[in-house]
Amino acid sequence: MTNKIKHDEFYFEVDKVNHELREMIDFYSKYGRAKLDVKYEGKIYCSICKQAPLNINFGPKRKGLSVLQQNQSKHLDGCSKAVEEANKKETNQFYSESELDKSHINKRLELLIHSLFNSKKLLLRKRIRKILKLS
Numbered sequence: 001m002t003n004k005i006k007h008d009e010f011y012f013e014v015d016k017v018n019h020e021l022r023e024m025i026d027f028y029s030k031y032g033r034a035k036l037d038v039k040y041e042g043k044i045y046c047s048i049c050k051q052a053p054l055n056i057n058f059g060p061k062r063k064g065l066s067v068l069q070q071n072q073s074k075h076l077d078g079c080s081k082a083v084e085e086a087n088k089k090e091t092n093q094f095y096s097e098s099e100l101d102k103s104h105i106n107k108r109l110e111l112l113i114h115s116l117f118n119s120k121k122l123l124l125r126k127r128i129r130k131i132l133k134l135s
């Protein structure tokens, strides 16, 4: 199983730097899948935390990299590529809890909107503060 988090870059443990997915696609079109696997398989990791192994999903239509479900926990704490997954889990939990009658749902939605609004406000305040400091 894969997820929707995009990995446009990858960490290559051979030369210990990040590379763009583009490079891998170029390599693939020149040399094919077998050589691609020899060069990269098991040697590429999340470009942010360099801990979670990346899976090569290359086919005729789609060329991408992803972290397999069972490797999601290998991201370092706070890795931005892992955050979205955690949020998805939280969202699922949010909706899957039992005894969701209508008023319950409404209350939860209200809370959600409220928290979204507050986080936006906070961002806005931070931005304003930045602008004031610059002027």
Ligand SMILES: [Zn+2]
Pocket: 046, 047, 048, 049, 050, 051, 052, 075, 076, 079, 080, 081, 082
């Ligand atoms: Zn990561």
